[in-house]
Amino acid sequence: MHELGIVFSIIKQVDGIAKKNNASSVKEVTLEIGEVSGIVPKYLTDCWKWAVDNRSEYMKGCELKIIPIKAKSFCESCEQSYDTVTYGKICPYCKSEKTYLLVGKDATIKNIGVTGI
Amino acid sequence: MQEVKVIEIKKSIFNANEIDADNLRKELKEKKVFLLNLMSSPGAGKTTTLIKLINNLKKDLKIAVMEADIDSDVDAIKIFEGTGVKAIQLHTGGMCHLDAEMTKQGLDNLELDVDLVILENVGNLVCPAEFDTGACKNMMILSVPEGDDKPLKYPLMFQVCDIVAINKIDCMEMFDFDLDRVKGYIKQRNERAEIYPICAKDGRGIDELANKIRREIKEWRK
Numbered sequence: 001m002h003e004l005g006i007v008f009s010i011i012k013q014v015d016g017i018a019k020k021n022n023a024s025s026v027k028e029v030t031l032e033i034g035e036v037s038g039i040v041p042k043y044l045t046d047c048w049k050w051a052v053d054n055r056s057e058y059m060k061g062c063e064l065k066i067i068p069i070k071a072k073s074f075c076e077s078c079e080q081s082y083d084t085v086t087y088g089k090i091c092p093y094c095k096s097e098k099t100y101l102l103v104g105k106d107a108t109i110k111n112i113g114v115t116g117i
Numbered sequence: 118m119q120e121v122k123v124i125e126i127k128k129s130i131f132n133a134n135e136i137d138a139d140n141l142r143k144e145l146k147e148k149k150v151f152l153l154n155l156m157s158s159p160g161a162g163k164t165t166t167l168i169k170l171i172n173n174l175k176k177d178l179k180i181a182v183m184e185a186d187i188d189s190d191v192d193a194i195k196i197f198e199g200t201g202v203k204a205i206q207l208h209t210g211g212m213c214h215l216d217a218e219m220t221k222q223g224l225d226n227l228e229l230d231v232d233l234v235i236l237e238n239v240g241n242l243v244c245p246a247e248f249d250t251g252a253c254k255n256m257m258i259l260s261v262p263e264g265d266d267k268p269l270k271y272p273l274m275f276q277v278c279d280i281v282a283i284n285k286i287d288c289m290e291m292f293d294f295d296l297d298r299v300k301g302y303i304k305q306r307n308e309r310a311e312i313y314p315i316c317a318k319d320g321r322g323i324d325e326l327a328n329k330i331r332r333e334i335k336e337w338r339k
């Protein structure tokens with residue numbers, strides 16, 4: 001399962017930050033997930049509970065919040081931006097293929113809520 | 118009720134893997150170990166090709182294999198029985214790809230007194246391409262029955278691979294597989310890719326592929 005590996009990697013990073021800040025626990029994690037990041041939020045949520053309860057030091061019962069980020073592309077020919085998921089590689093305004101992704105590929109840990117500091 | 122304090126992080130989830138991967142490559146470079154990441158769809162012929170390749174390469178190189186495809190040790194046993202080289206099974210828990218952290222854990226279970234470690238990645242053309250394992254080079258196997266249009270459908274996989282082996286060329290006629298067409302599609306995606314037609318079943322093309330890997334290892338140790 002793709003998302004499980006990602007959850008492990010998030011846990012590793014968040015546990016590290018909690019430790020560095022001398023926190024006693026992490027109560028919530030907020031992620032920003034790009035629409036074309038390859039991560040399916042529902043699958044993340046599905047394995048999150050099990051993973052934080054079994055594989056982390058500081059995150060038992062930690063809540064997950066996901067902010068979806070819409071994917072947007074930019075057309076170099078007509079200099080307009082458009083919705084990537086609807087139109088793909090081809091600009092809907094001028095049909096040019098000289099387009100690139102502006103946002104939506106990345107997934108970030110936005111913030112975490114900790115106790116004990 | 119304890120007070121919850123918010124810490125702003127703003128860190129990319131994928132960056133963490135890229136940092137792990139770069140660190141692993143540095144460590145491999147220092148130890149003069151070449152790690153080759155081998156990817157393909159399930160059944161394209163990774164294990165069969167590995168056995169033929171290793172029997173060629175083991176004459177002058179010390180080799181170990183890490184099996185990640187999938188959670189049973191059949192492939193590790195096949196490699197050991199077919200070549201005599203050490204093969205360990207990584208327990209990926211049904212995961213669809215490996216990241217640098219998992220790769221590093223696997224390497225820590227091997228004694229790194231070898232020249233070449235080959236990682237048989239999980240059989241999947243999608244997400245293994247998205248996660249840098251920390252390998253020195255990526256190689257993929259496209260097998261003839263999968264069709265010559267695969268570089269169009271899985272562009273990222275072909276972009277990240279420096280070596281593409283086209284396996285099962287004994288079946289080309291049966292599957293209307295056009296070697297020139299597939300080469301064209303691959304080059305469109307990745308100018309750098311070197312393409313090797315092989316038949317892992319009878320050994321055709323294996324010498325050329327083995328020599329390519331020898332050259333890459335030499336380059337890595339410079």
Ligand SMILES: Nc1nc2c(ncn2[C@@H]2O[C@H](COP(=O)(O)OP(=O)(O)O)[C@@H](O)[C@H]2O)c(=O)[nH]1
Nearest residue numbers: 159160161162163164165284285286316317318
């Ligand atoms: N006809 C033919 N069959 C092959 C060739 N290479 C592998 N196979 C067969 O393809 C099947 C899958 O091979 P395997 O090495 O297990 O694939 P893996 O899942 O990628 O490791 C096996 O039945 C092999 O015997 C080849 O060059 N020609």
Ligand SMILES: [Mg+2]
Nearest residue numbers: 163164186192
């Ligand atoms: Mg196999």
Ligand SMILES: [Zn+2]
Nearest residue numbers: 002213214244
């Ligand atoms: Zn995956």
Ligand SMILES: [Zn+2]
Nearest residue numbers: 075078091094
């Ligand atoms: Zn346009």
